[in-house]
Amino acid sequence: MSSFQNPVNQDEVCQLIDALLDGTLSGDDFEKLDHWITTNDEARQLYLDYLQIHQELPELIFRQGQAMPTDLLVVSSSRRQEKTERSEQQPSSSNNSRMAVILAIALLIPIALIVGIYVGFSSSRPIAGQDGTANPGKPNELQSEAYFANLAHARFFGELPPQIGASPILQRDYVLIQGMVELGFPNGATAVIQGPASFRVEGNDLLALDIGQCSVHAPPGAEGFRVETPEISIVDRGTRFSVNVSQNSETDVQVVEGAADVYRKPSAENVQVEVASSPLRLQEKEAMRFAFSNVWDAAHVPFDRKRYQFGLPDRIISYDVTKSEEGLARALTSVTVQRGNQIESIPMEKLIPSKLVWFHAMDNHGYLAGDRDLPTPRVAFASDEFLHTGVINIGGSKEPLTSDPVMTIDQSQDDFGTPGIAIEFDRPVRNGPGPDVVLFELQLIMNPLEGDAFHVSPLKFEDGLHSHTVTSFDLTMESPESLLLDEVYLYRFDRIPRSLEQLETIPCSPHFQAFKKQAIAVGIDLSDLGYPEGALVDGLFLQDNLADDDYLDPVFIAGLPDLAES
Structure with missing residues (x-):
């Protein structure tokens, strides 16, 4: 804030x-x-x-x-x-x-x-009516039976990201500026599209890709699924393949499994007509580049399995909460996470709580957010399950830590240790696949939409360990899954608290925050700090990266249980 x-x-x-x-x-x-x-x-x-x-x-x-x-x-x-x-x-x-x-x-x-x-996604993504129209005012906008199965860091030009499960409008161009989108189709086919890209759903088994990259999986029963580029059509024959369309409309096709047939593109007047005969069939581990509509004028390129995206990256997907009478988010009840390519919903009681053990602020901000009445102790705001309460506006450093944070105080020397906060988990968190820790931040509309960047460091540096800087949250202010929060009071302090003791004792007063607020979230992968797979971690040190005038406002931090436990 x-x-x-x-x-x-x-x-x-x-x-x-x-x-x-x-x-x-x-x-x-x-x-x-x-x-x-x-x-x-x-x-x-x-x-x-x-x-x-x-x-x-x-x-x-x-x-x-x-x-x-x-x-x-x-x-x-x-x-x-x-x-x-x-x-x-x-x-x-x-x-x-x-x-x-x-x-x-x-x-x-x-x-x-x-x-x-x-206003929400409903204003930019009309809901289909009984007659199949997307909006009574736009009768020509028909929704497909395809759906947005998943999104990761997705940003669209001129509109907010769709909600998971929403159906794209037939024949409508979607411009993905960054991130990834997974589309599901009624025949069981899926397509992972990587930004930047421009695409359309032109049928229940037809995806048009004007530019960008997509990876298609067509399981048994989805044979015949088709991807159209400006020059060619690629028809699945029970396979996994990737398509990459460059700015000059050159198309690379790489077949990972099975086979795919490449045809000259159907007539522009009717994309539903049967494609031309004499296809060029690509087999497993074959890759070719097509620069013209004549499929035989193609060149072999090196096969690169890494070009195929098997799924979206591990991340925080969504969360559930209790709500106020006005429908605003209050207490966390569960968080949905993808770890090791597995999606799971983890109830609140299985998360590993954390407690604040060190606090050193820097500038003159409010340092507590929560309800009208302060708890005893005040620091309880940091460890409860509520997403509108927390110890916020933490101290920081432009450069991440390269050695142990100093968590001792010498008031005679006006030395209050390393700016930031330290947390300890109720029990050690194990480094597994994907995110191991979830952090929620309270974010106002005037704050960075991607979340406030911050450094996360080990409490004790050992060989191979280092700090990691988080620059973008999994769920941002633009994510439909980021919920509006219940009313919040920000506590103004008479002077800067530079320790937990001062946080508890310095007089402060509550001030109601009228702006709308959202809870955004990010997963922290302990591997990014250099911890080996299976390592047990007792706690972490967090600092704002001081890149702007806004500081990290954490309202909930917890470890994720082992996959077997969840």
């Missing part, structure tokens, strides 16, 4: 916003309002609240040189009267209106982002 700022005069801010919207704001007042909104969270929230109740605000962009109507905002009768009096005393000018337009455009950007994230 970002730092606390000095409180603002709310009445004055409201008056300035009123003047901005009705076109009577002076140049000096504009600079004052602009400074407050861009530097102070409280003032920004007031402005955002105004925008949320002011549904016609986008019309400002088209009203240069015009005074704003005085009834656009829902205001009290007294404030409306004040606004009218100001309008009479200070006629609107084109310069003031331009100021309104400039600030409106600048601040509509975060509003658009809020809408994009919190």
Whole structure:
């Protein structure tokens, strides 16, 4: 989260916003309002609240040189009267209106982002109706019987990622900017698409790939599944094969198992017609590059089994929670993880809890997030099952640790040890395949969408061990699986706590956070720290990487049980 700022005069801010919207704001007042909104969270929230109740605000962009109507905002009768009096005393000018337009455009950007994230996937992925249409307003958008089986770090151009299980729209182009998507088809075929890529589902057994790479598995019963590229068609004959389409439409086909037939592409007027005869059949461990529609004008290329993606990477997939009366997330009940290519749902009671044993903050932030009342001890926020409570805004370092963190205090030398937090697990966590530890972070809309980057280090360095920097979460602010959190209070401290003792004793006061909040998650693979397979780990040291003004806000950290236990 970002730092606390000095409180603002709310009445004055409201008056300035009123003047901005009705076109009577002076140049000096504009600079004052602009400074407050861009530097102070409280003032920004007031402005955002105004925008949320002011549904016609986008019309400002088209009203240069015009005074704003005085009834656009829902205001009290007294404030409306004040606004009218100001309008009479200070006629609107084109310069003031331009100021309104400039600030409106600048601040509509975060509003658009809020809408994009919190309206949800349903607005960009219409749900099919009884007649098979995707949306009553778009009767030509038919949903296929294919579905998004899994996603990993997936980002799409111009839209949020789909929910797992959602059906792609037939004939619609999807542009995958990064990450991976696994599509499932009704005949049992699957296709793993790696970004960047552009693809379409053109039938229940037909995938079009304009650019990028995909790996297809067609088990028995799915023979005949087809991948179309700009130049050729690849028809499965019971196989695994990969397709890579370059920017100049050259297509590499590599057959991992079984066989695949390559045809000239069907007529553009009707992609459902039978493909041409005389296919070129590729057998297992054969690879060829096709640069023209004539399939016989092809060249052999080295077979590379690594080009085939057998599945999505191990990661945190989703989680379940208890919810408030408003439907907002509170306590974690289970987490769904892929480890060693196996997907499992682990209930809360099987996770290995952790406790905070070291805390050293750096800048003047709030360091506790949670409910209106503090627990005893305060640090209990860090070890409970709630995703809206935690010890947050941890200290950090630009460079990761290369030796043991210093976890001793010498107040006479003003030495409070290594900035960051240390956790210990209730019992050792075993390094197995895939993620071994799950970390949840509380994230606000103005924080990095990918999560706050952080270093994770061993508590004690030994031969072969090193720090690892996490730069992107498995579930981000854009993931449909990242849930909105229940209301949160951020605790402001009188001074910086540099130890657990100071965290417990320094006076602090709660401040309600009005912005929407999400719980994002990432899995930590102990192998990334150099631990050998099967090693037992007692704890970890975490530091923000200080790459920006936002700091890591962990609200839940737990070890994953052995695969056999879960």
